[in-house]
Amino acid sequence: QVQLVQSGGAVVQPGGSLRLSCAVSGFIFTDYRMHWVRQAPGKGLEWVAFIQDDGRKKYYADSVKGRFSISRDNLNNMLYLQMNSLGPDDTAVYFCARDFNWGCDYWGRGNMVTVSS
Amino acid sequence: QSALIQPPSASGSLGKSVTISCTGTNRDVGGYGYVSWYQQYPGRAPTLLIYEVNKRPSGVPDRFSGSKSGNTASLTVSGLRTEDEADYYCDSFAGNNIWVFGGGTRLTVL
Numbered sequence: 001q002v003q004l005v006q007s008g009g010a011v012v013q014p015g016g017s018l019r020l021s022c023a024v025s026g027f028i029f030t031d032y033r034m035h036w037v038r039q040a041p042g043k044g045l046e047w048v049a050f051i052q053d054d055g056r057k058k059y060y061a062d063s064v065k066g067r068f069s070i071s072r073d074n075l076n077n078m079l080y081l082q083m084n085s086l087g088p089d090d091t092a093v094y095f096c097a098r099d100f101n102w103g104c105d106y107w108g109r110g111n112m113v114t115v116s117s
Numbered sequence: 118q119s120a121l122i123q124p125p126s127a128s129g130s131l132g133k134s135v136t137i138s139c140t141g142t143n144r145d146v147g148g149y150g151y152v153s154w155y156q157q158y159p160g161r162a163p164t165l166l167i168y169e170v171n172k173r174p175s176g177v178p179d180r181f182s183g184s185k186s187g188n189t190a191s192l193t194v195s196g197l198r199t200e201d202e203a204d205y206y207c208d209s210f211a212g213n214n215i216w217v218f219g220g221g222t223r224l225t226v227l
Contacts, residue, residue: 035216044120044221045155045163045206050214059214095162102210103153103168110162 002026002106004079004096009111016086016115022079022096022108029077030054033099036070036081038092039110048094049081063089086115121146121207121219128225129197137222139190139207145217147188151210154183154192156203157221163206167192194224202226 008020020036036048049070050059058070069082079096094111097104122140129135139146139154146152152170155163165174167183170190180195190209194201207219 037218045157045208045218047208047216047218050216057214061215100165100174101168101172102149102151102216103165103208104155104163105165105168105174107162107164 002098004098004106004108006094006096006108006111009094009113011114011116012086013117014087014115017082017084018086018113020081020083020094020096020111020113022081024077024079024096024098027098029072030074034070034072034079035097035099035104036068036079037095037097037104037107038090039095040089040092043092046092050099051079083113086113088115091115119217121209121217123205123207123219123222125220126223126225128227129194130227131197131199133197134193134195135197135224136191136193137205137207137224139192139209139219141188141190141209141211141217143188145188145209145211146185146190146207148212149210150185152183152185152190153208154181154190155206155208157206158203166205197226199226 005023051070067085096108098106154167157163170185171183211217
């Protein structure tokens with residue numbers, strides 16, 4: 001069955017960096033575009049980043065552009081989100097999700113990222 | 118990248134129907150046929166209910182239906198059940214390769 005297993009959540013100091021990982025299985029990874037979506041505590045969902053199936057094209061929300069980088073390893077079925085220059089507003093649960101006709105049909109369980117000194 | 122507008126809360130009686138709106142602009146909801154709806158229980162990941170405005174993934178009951186008129190999309194939940202009590206989010210492709218979510222609606226089943 002389709003699985004998206006996330007790892008990498010942590011407490012990070014302001015200005016710090018963190019990389020989130022999402023290991024996928026149960027489907028042909030190279031056939032699918034992927035997203036990262038986040039949710040601040042008690043708040044709604046916010047789209048963060050998108051990567052094309054071949055990894056060539058990547059797009060970001062204005063709130064993270066220039067600080068976050070999405071990537072994928074199609075040989076090892078891995079999706080990543082490199083987060084730099086983290087600030088308190090980046091505190092959230094981060095979800096990886098599989099794109100399905102410009103929506104998201106499968107989601108990871110989420111990783112909590114807390115930015116605090 | 119302004120969020121789509123959803124009512125913060127909605128309610129309906131057991132067995133009845135409720136409709137949740139999602140208002141955007143002609144740069145997102147009105148401009149593309151890529152509106153999705155998600156259900157989320159507290160502490161859980163969202164699940165896809167509707168994609169491309171009105172299509173249901175396999176396994177989603179036909180009690181859930183989607184529609185769109187102009188810049189506003191809608192999710193209707195019919196035959197309300199207690200397990201429908203959850204948060205509901207819309208999202209839309211917004212051109213320029215970005216996506217935008219609604220603020221979410223908490224549905225209460227009376």
